[in-house]
Amino acid sequence: xxxxxxxxxxxxxxxxxxxxxxxxxxxxxxxxxxxxxxxxxxxxxxxxxxxxxxxxxxxxxxxxxxxxxxxxxxxxxxxxxxxxxxxxxxxxxxxxxxxxxxxxxxxxxxxxx
Amino acid sequence: xxxxxxxxxxxxxxxxxxxxxxxxxxxxxxxxxxxxxxxxxxxxxxxxxxxxxxxxxxxxxxxxxxxxxxxxxxxxxxxxxxxxxxxxxxxxxxxxxxxxxxxxxxxxxxxxxxx
Numbered sequence: 001x002x003x004x005x006x007x008x009x010x011x012x013x014x015x016x017x018x019x020x021x022x023x024x025x026x027x028x029x030x031x032x033x034x035x036x037x038x039x040x041x042x043x044x045x046x047x048x049x050x051x052x053x054x055x056x057x058x059x060x061x062x063x064x065x066x067x068x069x070x071x072x073x074x075x076x077x078x079x080x081x082x083x084x085x086x087x088x089x090x091x092x093x094x095x096x097x098x099x100x101x102x103x104x105x106x107x108x109x110x111x112x113x
Numbered sequence: 114x115x116x117x118x119x120x121x122x123x124x125x126x127x128x129x130x131x132x133x134x135x136x137x138x139x140x141x142x143x144x145x146x147x148x149x150x151x152x153x154x155x156x157x158x159x160x161x162x163x164x165x166x167x168x169x170x171x172x173x174x175x176x177x178x179x180x181x182x183x184x185x186x187x188x189x190x191x192x193x194x195x196x197x198x199x200x201x202x203x204x205x206x207x208x209x210x211x212x213x214x215x216x217x218x219x220x221x222x223x224x225x226x227x228x
């Protein structure tokens with residue numbers, strides 16, 4: 001059972017380049033999330049999708065776009081990468097209900113030089 | 114707006130000692146609260162959650178947490194820490210308008226365990 005799969009695991013970009021982080025879940029979850037993790041700041045919510053076809057901004061959406069391609073997949077795009085976007089990115093999925101657990105991918109370590 | 118505060122950035126305890134990690138939340142309605150653990154280089158794993166009922170909840174790996182509405186707190190405890198508990202711990206609240214789709218995390222507490 002794969003759970004939440006993120007690709008790639010590591011990436012180095014030059015400033016101004018674009019890229020898309022991919023996330024897929026096989027648990028039939030409605031909600032999916034993208035977080036970034038920076039030292040001393042915990043996990044900050046970038047965007048989330050409560051269901052297929054809907055997306056909403058989180059705490060730090062600037063510089064990012066997302067697509068909920070279908071129920072399984074939720075991608076995060078950096079149109080013009082900046083050094084401030086150097087971070088570890090986590091995708092998560094969660095079932096319906098406020099008390100449900102979120103399941104996390106293994107993360108993508110992105111460095112923008 | 115909802116938020117989570119973990120006042121302790123870094124805690125060091127001796128193996129076998131008791132542990133308490135603090136978490137305070139801000140949310141206008143009934144909160145749904147979670148504790149997650151992250152081992153180095155790994156994703157996050159759920160330790161326990163609270164959404165209603167008994168305010169003392171038990172989790173995996175011998176952890177427990179107590180919900181105190183009057184103090185807006187959800188502190189994580191363990192009676193005797195093992196070296197393998199060294200990790201980063203995150204408190205989170207499930208919140209959001211029209212429901213609870215957002216999951217907001219605190220900044221985390223990094224736990225070091227001395228032998």
